[in-house]
Amino acid sequence: MPFRAAGKYIVTLLLLLVLSVACSARAQKAVYGNGGPGPIKADHLTVELVSAGPDIAAGGTQTLGFVFTLEDKWHIYWKNAGFAGFPPSVDWSLPKGITADDLQFPQPTRLPFQGAVDYGYEDNVTYPFVVHAAPNAKPGKDGTIHLSGHLKWLVCREQCVPGTADLGIDLHLVPAGTAVAQQGTQVGPIANALKHIPEQPRQGFSAHAVSDGKHIALTFLTGTHETDAEFYPLDEQLLQDNADQPIDSLPDGARIYLTLLPNTPAPKQIHGVVELNEDESYQITADVAPGAVAMPAATDSAAHPQGASASSGAGEVTALTAMALAFAGGIILNLMPCVFPVLFLKALSLVQSSGEDRQRSRAHGLVYTAGIVASFWAIVAVLLALRSGGARFGWGFQLQSPGFVGVLALLLFFFALSLSGVFELGLSLTSAGDSLTRKQGYAGSFFTGVLATVVATPCVGPFMGVAIGYALSQPAIVTLLVFTALALGLALPYLALTFFPSLMRWLPKPGAWMETLKQITAIPLYFTVIWLVYLYGRLFGSGDPFSSVDQAAMLLVALLVLSIGAWILGRWPRSRAATITAVLFLAGAVALPFALRPTPQELAQHGQAAMQIGGGASSKWQPFTPAALDQARAGGKSVFVDFTAAWCLSCQVNEKLVLHTDEVQSALQKSNFVLMRADWTQYDPGITNALSAIGRSGVPTYVIYPGSTSAKPDVLPEVLTKSVVLAAIQKDAAK
Structure with missing residues (x-):
């Protein structure tokens, strides 16, 4: 039964997808320390857990801190790491009745890193935190409580090295109401860190901001004339961290000019730390209103220290040139290998409909174009929605989703089986005038436009890179116009043929050959399914060419060769030459997985090569x-x-x-x-x-x-x- 055969293929594909997930593995990192306070020597730093005092009272608190001492030029991170990295974090194992607050972060410094900026600390830093003891907290047999935590960090210089440590400390639990010494909050590393923790705004301190969609002018009023200030954002993926922050001094405060990341709309609020000097900083939240920002001209180029060179053309692109580039890129996209199989099928449908009246032919062209344009608009809507939520994605982002890739592979495999003749979807190209085909023809044209868009998204053809890069950094209306131009370029060749029937004279006449050609067209679609299964595995695994995922992809190649041989037998059952050819294909399909299986020596050498x-x-x-x-x-x-x-x-x-x-x-x-x-x-x-x-x-x-x-x-x-x-x-x- 055709449908039963299709079901077997789909079940096999699903099993291979499950296999690709099951074969993924996770690396384990070394853990320093054995639960003591330290100091512990790790890669490029030393870390220890210290307390401001030896005791904690029931119902009271004590201040502790993780003290990092770093090797020269190595740094560790603030709560917003900036361009790359992540801040330290700790997973606690605490006795009943004992809780620990989150780590506190002293005001950071800006650390240039690969043309961008990280926020963090060099030399040494202490992350203080407060421990609470409940009134009914109970000590151990020796009168102490033991605090144990699993600390994680990332330390960077030219390279970044993750690290973890198990650190612990004993505190004496004393009765409620007992005075507890906390001399460490007055002198030493904890005291120094507490001195530099950003404060809540004092009375009379206020902040507000305006944005023109590209920059933010942040004004803060302190009541005094400020001549120096620095802003550290708590919002990730919002500002260009490497951009200059020019400042206008005001009689009662200052104004800092900030640059938004491309593709990022202005937020309703901005959160961060304003540093006035080495010993004074405030954590602020400011409402952002739309308005003009007179950004000093001298800082515009500084905001893009790694901007595109003249060869990229990004600096000279305008909305009109981006639309022209996108339109040209869309036309060329029809010739890219990811689009051509779908376009070829549509060309065959033109041959079938060459005898239809001009009005119906044009309608097919318009509906096909509508399918492409609607699909591109849907992509733009998703991109803009993600952008408004703070995410940053690029062209082809949906193929970074295993779910999307899996569904697309199933769709194309289903379509290819139909083209091969395993079952029919009412797409026969030889049944001109068939009532069902006429009734569903417009839907088929629209769907073909959608499919052309789906398979086109992995490709970036000539002219497209600059145009799309520009579009994704502009307001929503410009983004929509550029992507619409790209969609129209992709639709143009077929649309032109439907509006100018004289061009169809170059196309061959309809005939029985079309059914054979339709079945042959399924072959590149099977190749596409193989590629999608390989991609699905890459999204879960390491991409090792000798991995089980790639062996599964090679097995699918063998299935493809087998299917070609079976089709030859079915197409020419009485031909001796066809039988010999089919046997050769079948033998090749059996031999292929064994011939390309890696040897143990190759597997051993692969880690180095x-x-x-x-x-x-x-x-x-x-x-x-x-x-x-x-x-x-x-x-x-x-x-x-x-x-x-x-x-x-x-x-x-x-x-x-x-x-x-x-x-x-x-x-x-x-x-x-x-x-x-x-x-x-x-x-x-x-x-x-x-x-x-x-x-x-x-x-x-x-x-x-x-x-x-x-x-x-x-x-x-x-x-x-x-x-x-x-x-x-x-x-x-x-x-």
Whole structure:
């Protein structure tokens, strides 16, 4: 039965998807300490747990603190880490009747980090906190209570190292009402930290703000003339942390100018810390009203220290040029490998309908266009909703969702089985005039437009990178207009054929060949399903080419070869040549999983060779991190960064045909480039920020960062050729 066969295929696919999840593993980190107070020596720092006094009274409190002493130039984080990182946190194991407040954070400093800014501390810092004892708290046999916590942190310099420690301390529990010494709050590390904890605004202190959608002017009134101030945001992913903060002194306060991140609307409130001097800071919440902001012109360029180079064109883009680029990119998108199978099916439907009247043909074109435009509008709506919630995503973001990828794989597999003739969906191309086809034709055209949009989203064709990057950093109306232009460009070829029937003379005449061609068209859709299953596994696993996920994908390749052989047998059952061909396909399908299975030696060697590509041992791609990029450039080395993703077919084509060739690898090696791969298969805020810094929002993107940190990066085209890359390498060498 056709439907029963389809069900078997779908069940197999679901089992493979479950397998990809079950095979994922998590790495375990070393834990320092054995539950004592310390000090404990960890990577690049020492940490200990101290108390302001030895006792705590029932019904009373005591102040404690985690004291970090860091190696030179290493830093640890504030509660808002800034560009990257995370603050320390602790999981407590406390006796009954004992509770601990959250860690308190002294006022931080701004720490330049890969062209961006982190918020944190160098040299040493203490995170104080208060412990409470309930009136009915009971001590142990020795009259003490033991506090034990599992502390986690991240320490960074050119690289970042996570750490954990088990720390504990004993306090004597004394009767309620007993005076408890807390001399540590007067002198020592806890006292110094408490002195620098931001205060609540004093009487007479007020703050308010206005925003024009790109900047925020934060005014705070203290009653005195302020000449210096710094603002540290508590809201993550809101401000450009690396932007200057110019200040206007006022007779009774000051005004600080802040720059919003691209793609980020102005908030209704802004939360943060205003630092007036080293010993005075206040935690504030200010309402933000719409209004004009006279941002000093000198700071606009400073807000983008890693802005796109002239080659990217991002600096000169306007709304009209972005729409033109998007429109041209949409037209070219029809030729991309991720879109072509769907477009090919639609072209066959044109052949079928060539005898229909002009009005009906145009209606099909308009409905197909409506399906594309509506789909793009839906994507824009999701992007804007996510942006208003503070999230930052780029083009193709939905393919970072395992749920979306799984549903899409099932949809395309279902569609491909129908094209293969396993069952019919009323899509026969030879039944011209069939009443059911006529009744559902417009719905089919609309659905084809939707499907074209869905499979187009992994691709970034020529002109699209700059246009989309610009659109996602603009107000909602501009974003909508640019994406509408992109949708119209994608729909234009088919729409033009329906409005100008004379162009159809170049198309072949209808015939029985169309049913055969329809079945052949299912083959690229099966390839797409294989790719989606592989991508699904990458979203859960490490992407190791020898992982169980990739072996599952290879098994699907074997199933594809098997299905081709079976189709040949069914199509030409009495042909001896077809039988021989089918047997060869069947034998190849059986042999393929065994022939490509890795040997134990390959598995053992793979841990050292995973990132190596065709240029030899010195041509290794290392994972992209802002710290690694900063370290390489600080050492005077140019860096080639490949922003890529497993779901980006254009990325894979560029890598196979250009980046991984011996000629390009040899040129990169001779120029002493550091090669980095920024894998955006799963959402990564560091990669998203790096793309935003060069005016892009999707992949593929290729960037050459010169060895001098003051030089601007060079953004290459989305579609690479060897000559383009070699010319960019020579250009960098001439700087």
